[in-house]
Amino acid sequence: MNFDFSDDQKLLQKTARDFLEERSPLAVNRNVLESDLHYDADLWSAAAEMGWQGATIPEEYGGAGFGYLELVLIAEEVGRSLAPIPFDSSVYLATEAILLAGNPEQKKNRLSALAAGEAIGTLALAEGRGEVHPNNIETRFEGGKLTGTKLAVANGNTASFAIVAAKAGDGVALALVDLSADGVTRSPVDSIDPTRSIANIEFKNTPAEPLGDAGQGWEVLQRVLDRGAIMLAFEQLGGASHVLELTKDFTMGRYAFGRPIASFQAIKHRLADLYAAVELAKSNCFYGAWALSTDSDELGIAACNARVSASTAFDLGAVEMIQMYGGVGYTWEYDCHLFYRRAKHDSVVLGSPAEWREKLVQRLVAKNAA
Amino acid sequence: MDFNDTPEEAEFRAEARTFLDKHVRPLKPGETAGGVLERDDPEIVKQAKEWQACKKDNGWACLTWPKEFGGRAVASNLNVVWNQEEGKYATAANIFGIGIGMLGPTIMAHGTDAQKSQHLERMARGDDVWCQLFSEPSAGSDLAGLRTSAVKDGDDWLLNGQKIWTTGAQFSEWGMIVTRTDPNVAKHAGLTYFIVDMKSPGIEIRPIKQINGDSGFNEVFFSDTRVPDSNRVDAVGNGWAVALTTLMNERSSIGAGGGGMRAEDLIRLAQDCTLNGRPAIEDSAVRQKIANFYVNASGLKYTGYRTLTALSRGTTPGPESSIGKMVGAPMAQELGSFATELMGITGSQISGPQETYLGSPGLRIAGGTDEILRNILAERVLRLPPEPRMDKKVAFREIPTAPPGK
Numbered sequence A: 001m002n003f004d005f006s007d008d009q010k011l012l013q014k015t016a017r018d019f020l021e022e023r024s025p026l027a028v029n030r031n032v033l034e035s036d037l038h039y040d041a042d043l044w045s046a047a048a049e050m051g052w053q054g055a056t057i058p059e060e061y062g063g064a065g066f067g068y069l070e071l072v073l074i075a076e077e078v079g080r081s082l083a084p085i086p087f088d089s090s091v092y093l094a095t096e097a098i099l100l101a102g103n104p105e106q107k108k109n110r111l112s113a114l115a116a117g118e119a120i121g122t123l124a125l126a127e128g129r130g131e132v133h134p135n136n137i138e139t140r141f142e143g144g145k146l147t148g149t150k151l152a153v154a155n156g157n158t159a160s161f162a163i164v165a166a167k168a169g170d171g172v173a174l175a176l177v178d179l180s181a182d183g184v185t186r187s188p189v190d191s192i193d194p195t196r197s198i199a200n201i202e203f204k205n206t207p208a209e210p211l212g213d214a215g216q217g218w219e220v221l222q223r224v225l226d227r228g229a230i231m232l233a234f235e236q237l238g239g240a241s242h243v244l245e246l247t248k249d250f251t252m253g254r255y256a257f258g259r260p261i262a263s264f265q266a267i268k269h270r271l272a273d274l275y276a277a278v279e280l281a282k283s284n285c286f287y288g289a290w291a292l293s294t295d296s297d298e299l300g301i302a303a304c305n306a307r308v309s310a311s312t313a314f315d316l317g318a319v320e321m322i323q324m325y326g327g328v329g330y331t332w333e334y335d336c337h338l339f340y341r342r343a344k345h346d347s348v349v350l351g352s353p354a355e356w357r358e359k360l361v362q363r364l365v366a367k368n369a370a
Numbered sequence B: 001m002d003f004n005d006t007p008e009e010a011e012f013r014a015e016a017r018t019f020l021d022k023h024v025r026p027l028k029p030g031e032t033a034g035g036v037l038e039r040d041d042p043e044i045v046k047q048a049k050e051w052q053a054c055k056k057d058n059g060w061a062c063l064t065w066p067k068e069f070g071g072r073a074v075a076s077n078l079n080v081v082w083n084q085e086e087g088k089y090a091t092a093a094n095i096f097g098i099g100i101g102m103l104g105p106t107i108m109a110h111g112t113d114a115q116k117s118q119h120l121e122r123m124a125r126g127d128d129v130w131c132q133l134f135s136e137p138s139a140g141s142d143l144a145g146l147r148t149s150a151v152k153d154g155d156d157w158l159l160n161g162q163k164i165w166t167t168g169a170q171f172s173e174w175g176m177i178v179t180r181t182d183p184n185v186a187k188h189a190g191l192t193y194f195i196v197d198m199k200s201p202g203i204e205i206r207p208i209k210q211i212n213g214d215s216g217f218n219e220v221f222f223s224d225t226r227v228p229d230s231n232r233v234d235a236v237g238n239g240w241a242v243a244l245t246t247l248m249n250e251r252s253s254i255g256a257g258g259g260g261m262r263a264e265d266l267i268r269l270a271q272d273c274t275l276n277g278r279p280a281i282e283d284s285a286v287r288q289k290i291a292n293f294y295v296n297a298s299g300l301k302y303t304g305y306r307t308l309t310a311l312s313r314g315t316t317p318g319p320e321s322s323i324g325k326m327v328g329a330p331m332a333q334e335l336g337s338f339a340t341e342l343m344g345i346t347g348s349q350i351s352g353p354q355e356t357y358l359g360s361p362g363l364r365i366a367g368g369t370d371e372i373l374r375n376i377l378a379e380r381v382l383r384l385p386p387e388p389r390m391d392k393k394v395a396f397r398e399i400p401t402a403p404p405g406k
């Protein structure tokens, strides 16, 4: 049994943490939040120089060719520091989609730009409130032209290209589209976490190319989302662990009724529960990392476990953090809201935990029947 | 990352299976392993002892114990491999957990050479069953508040008082007891730890019926019960330190108490039950609930893998291993409760889920309540400040035990 990361992998993680502690303290996140920047471009290029964006991209396409076990540990640190870079949509989703379904030409054109941080990719999925389902996709992709409107596209303000789920004939296809192309209108909308800026994007007869085989779009999308869910779960895990540490330290230093508030059982027990939630998430994330790195049959179930568990831990942490900080926790000046924003954004950006619970049961029922 | 056995683990697993195949049969589908003894049935006690002796004679008992005490000194990861394999077979009840898991290590750490040679080998072989006489009617979570007294009388000690919730006392040969030897000093300082022969005159054992109808535990009364001084474990007044050794071993041996039912069983049940004219598994509230159980149960399972990895490498598992019972026991209760409700009117008939429902409250109390486990986690793992204490520096006899005027 060896259910842990190797020493080399942990060293890489430590390097990532040190780097982000220096280059991306929470002040950097706040700076992006309070301006119209959408992300920190310097940090983004520095990350690319270290090979983060290209972690899983083969070297022939300009990637660093590390591997998934390395990437998830970087993700954990990105999540821990709330780094304001569009890592999620670009690295976990767009890159993954092209790796999984791209033709040689697409790989050649897109992957090196992604690895170098010159391109930012995203997925454009939602068209209305609630889950994304083949039945509620109306955007059409026909004759190389894309028409329709996508909502709350992650990093929609900054992405250079999008992978769009659209109807082609009766099925769902994925269309790869440059966001600088004709017939694209982006409208920025307010994001719950402005360091993950979002936009509604309208396509009107926009030229686009198919990604992957026609008719396979939905399946490919599910695979991309499963893989992305595991990577994002590590970000959530990093965020949740950081929240636990900060909240613990705060409650030790804050005195009330002549005692540190951390000595009150009502506080202690909730921190113990948060600790348990973080550890459960960590274990489920580890399992996800294993499934991802081995492309296991368990990947679908592991992705649901990791996503639900990590969302639960980060959401719980963010909620409890503000409560345990008291009044200052509800101020703009304190950092609690940075976590509170990111936690909720992360919970919904790949579909809500409720959707992933539903997916989990579908998969378990299928597995039991097999 | 790799879930496969190391070559050493694989070899040990194969060896274990060979032994098990020779002596016991694999479980049939739906059958559960021997588990713990709840009723005072001499035939079950006899079978349990025979199976333990068979394991001992073939080198499969007390695997982690040092060889000099009848163990095999294998690393903890191999012990886990053994437990996994033994759990797949229809073995006899295990009535040796408290002794081998908790009291044996206490004797090794604090006992005299004479105590070690008198007891450990017999304990390992299952010749003697042991019980833990700690809790009292007024001292459970606050264990150090116990009142059973031990007073020196020549070379003996005279014990008087009452213990309660003593699992297995009815068929135990020996017990380990914490007593108060000095009520005039602070609470933790006045305690002394003994080994007691359960057949001694002056001991009366009365079974207590649990909420599930079983009688696993007992009240034990001591009236002028003689215990020779040679049965004292460690120094007079040092009982608390010895008791802590027992408790540490207790918390590491009580794992994630699943309480029988698993999330997968719940799926099958939900396919069988109907809600709103459809199989309940199609109901989305039911599905959401099942998913949560599965995610948390998986988290516990993989936390166990992390612990096992640390053990495989010969390092100490991290603090994450302490969440098992704290998360697992309430989850078993919720699972039993939810599954019972899913069954509608027939939910009131005892089958699997009802047993989980009736048994799980005990899991949340035995070996430290949910609240005490949270205190321990908060103080030892998260290093939060300890509870302020009203009783620490006061002589034991002056500590209030009830509302004023009662």
Ligand SMILES: Cc1cc2nc3c(=O)[nH]c(=O)nc-3n(C[C@H](O)[C@H](O)[C@H](O)COP(=O)(O)OP(=O)(O)OC[C@H]3O[C@@H](n4cnc5c(N)ncnc54)[C@H](O)[C@@H]3O)c2cc1C
Pocket: A265, B131, B132, B133, B134, B135, B136, B137, B138, B139, B140, B141, B142, B164, B165, B166, B167, B168, B217, B361, B362, B363, B365, B366, B367, B368, B369, B370, B371, B372, B375
């Ligand atoms: C199935 C079973 C088997 C057992 N087997 C044995 C055995 O073999 N040997 C043995 O010695 N004992 C045994 N016990 C006893 C067990 O260890 C105690 O029941 C347990 O420690 C709780 O003590 P109590 O029952 O006195 O409850 P109390 O300590 O009175 O607790 C009552 C409630 O108060 C809460 N509480 C108490 N102190 C605190 C605190 N500081 N902060 C917050 N909440 C607190 C508890 O969490 C609980 O909810 C067994 C119990 C059970 C249920």
